[in-house]
Amino acid sequence: MNQAVTARLTGAIPTLASLSFEETTQFYQRLGFEVLHSDISFLLLHRDGVRVSFWLTGNRRVPQATSCWLEVTGIAALYEHFNALNIVHRKGHLEAKPWGTREFSITDCHGNLIRFAEQLQEH
Structure with a gap:
């Protein structure tokens, strides 16, 4: 029996x-x-x-070179909330992407880039 047929990925947990x-x-x-x-x-x-x-580091450069994507629904409302907190990345405002998502990104307190993405209906 081929294990690849019965095994399936069910989630991911970003580690920053x-x-x-x-x-x-x-x-x-x-x-x-x-x-x-x-x-x-x-x-x-x-x-x-x-x-x-999260894992602990003393090297300030590590989080500044790290990112992840989080899939969401209701991205416009989430964007408005995070934008009001003044944490949206300067180049990460809400926009449609050619790969079929609407996205925006924030930078956390140590420099990790977090991208929030919602699938567009037609994809």
């Missing part, structure tokens, strides 16, 4: 760098995330069933 779990937690709580787990080496946050994890 953090310079301070306390600062990361405070930032993401403003976005509606809650803490699922926190210890000295690992932080796990969630919102609406989506989980994002």
Whole structure:
């Protein structure tokens, strides 16, 4: 029996760098995330069933070179809320992309780029 036929991916949890779990937690709580787990080496946050994890680093360049995409529904409302918090990336305003999504991006408190994407209806 071919295992590739019966096995299937069911989700992904982005793992991003953090310079301070306390600062990361405070930032993401403003976005509606809650803490699922926190210890000295690992932080796990969630919102609406989506989980994002963090590892601790002392190198400021690491989070500034890291990004992830989060799929959403109701992207226009989410964009308005995050734009009011003044965290939308300067080049990340809401727009339709040629690959079939509407997207915007934010930069978190340590420089991680978080892209929010909603599938367009025709795709």
